[in-house]
Amino acid sequence: MHFNRKDLLGIQELDVSEIEFILDLSRSFKEINERTIKKVPTLRGKTVIHLFYEPSTRTRTSFDVAAKRLSADTFSVTASTSSIVKGETALDTLKNLEAMKPDVFVIRHSASGAPWQLAARTSASVINAGDGMHEHPSQALLDMLTILDNKKSLRGLNVLIVGDIFHSRVARSNIWGLKKMGATVVVCGPATLIPPNIDAMGAEVSHCLDQCIPEADVIMVLRLQKERQQQMLLPSLREYSTWYGINGERLKNAKKDVLIMHPGPINRGVEISSEVADGPCSVILDQVTNGVAVRMALLYLLGQR
Amino acid sequence: MKPNEKPANLILRNGRVIDPAQGLDAVATVVIENGKVVEVGPNIEIGAQRRGEFEQIDAGGKWVVPGLIDMHVHLREPGEEYKETIASGTRAAVAGGFTAVACMPNTRPVNDCAAVTQFILKKAAEEGACRVFPVGAISKGLEGRNLCELGELRASGVVAVSDDGRPVESSMLMRRALEYAKTFGLLVISHCEDLGLSSGGLMNEGRVSTRLGLRGIPRAAEEVMAARDILLAELTGARLHLAHISSAGSVALIREAKKRGLQVTAETAPHYFTLDEELLSTFNPVYKVNPPVRTREDMEAIKAGLADGTLDAIASDHAPHSAVEKDLEFEYAANGMIGLESSLPLILRLVRQSILSPLDAIAKVSQNPARILSIPFGTLAKGAAADLTVIDPEATYTIDARKFESKSRNCPFDGMEAQGRAVMTFIDGRVVFTAPD
């Protein structure tokens, strides 16, 4: 057994053998997802609670499909963070639900670190389904799985992450994971969207997308939230797509076998053009498919505990 | 403090008396009569016929220092008595060795008028365990728009004015505050923060904030305001005190201002020379404070600033919060830590690290804050009120916040191994605190 944790909170704390173990296990669950009867009894009698303090239909659905395919009973609790105002804290909510004896909490929270704080207070397992700007471990794992479906190894690959690195937990988890697995990670975007000292996490920084593209084996395009204009981070979406939008013209200089990835949801015409999102290099929908397999693997590992 | 108790006559023998105001650091006897210091010196003998009038205390192996002064605390009363009261906060003070505190005006209601100042002073007189010096607001309601009636506040007993908790955003209002306060000889204390730059920030900006995905507060948010206020002090010729300095850059700005002869003083807090931002990796809100704890380099610069006198005082910025505000997601938790009962051992650590001499260390919490606030305390000079603290510099123990007198428990030093503590605290020669063994 290469995995002996109560919780799966972040990629930063995983070692290479744990990541490899999860990816291997995910591959075996991928096979189940191709069957006509996509359900195994592995987690029968186990209870999984999706505790979402931030709305996310995609991630919750992916975790829910994964849990149901393992025969777990699942419940979704959407706790608005405004319940703090009403007097019930995240911890109160967790304690209430814990009294119902769940086996696994899948927690999404808009505040960085909240899954760590909550995991320390419950004996149930916690899977971090994304916290603030901090980590999104299942996304990084499904991204690595998707790359490995197309490339022999992560070692030596040049992975370019483009866009709003500052606010992105996807970028942070991927930097940790890809660096551990031996890839080179370059983050590219306007300086306002690159957080300070990101190089300390092992990423190289560039502000010139056109210089980075020819080197890249994988391009991960991040969602650009339109509110960033109001936060003095960008003058306009137009200027952003001019310099950092991924489009067919730009990709002419890319490697022929470059992979285009996006954690979704996509802003077509802002960070990525439709022709690229729907084009031959795009593996965006494979990421979604792999997401279910990776989440099955995580639920299996923690739910079996 | 109950004013009508009979003042004490007291002799403390064999203690190491450290009184920075007199440059005194020697084993000596302190004689207190009617609540005042009457003599400090070696080999003082009291005639046999009077000996019975004095209580005798052997302070052998202990330090005897002027009653410590914490010039920056939040007592939360009026308005947030569930966090702290004047009674509980001052009990915490004397337990930590402090005989006087200056309390910030961000109560509910804000201390921006005579009625609130008088309420605080009345409460302190009735229920307080130590001396309380209220700091009034600069602007009405701390709203940063209109000046408070500083003359009336002064007459009611405030020792300084500050909008602490918030900066004075308008440079014009700050200029007018400095000028107008000068009229009444009032000190202006600045909470240096550019709210635009710190907006949304939760911790020091840098490699750790990036790693943790917590929005950063750059040092520049403090330094921009420190620089502005220093320039305004120069423009107006007014006295300015900068609260809770946390960054290396601010230390450099203050050092330079002093070199130019400006009437600028500054304080830092024990957490800024004891804690660094790496501690936030656990997302424990007990470490959330504004300004934020910063890097090891900043800690070193703060220590250097204390050592060379750039930073005049050490104040705890004691900021009580209950679990309702603190036991939350890091992002939603309130800023602030309590410090009255943990300050002294952290200051003494600077002595053991040879950063401060015993005289300098004690000066940062007695002579210097007394001078800055223009209050006649912080010394054991002949005729001074017999406020004094007996410190056991060798006592080793574990800081245990559950045993604190404060109503709140948000102490980041809870569980820390500490050395040195107040064993007896005296005000007007009367014992107000004795440490349990």
Ligand SMILES: [Zn+2]
């Ligand atoms: Zn302040």
Ligand SMILES: [Zn+2]
């Ligand atoms: Zn304060």
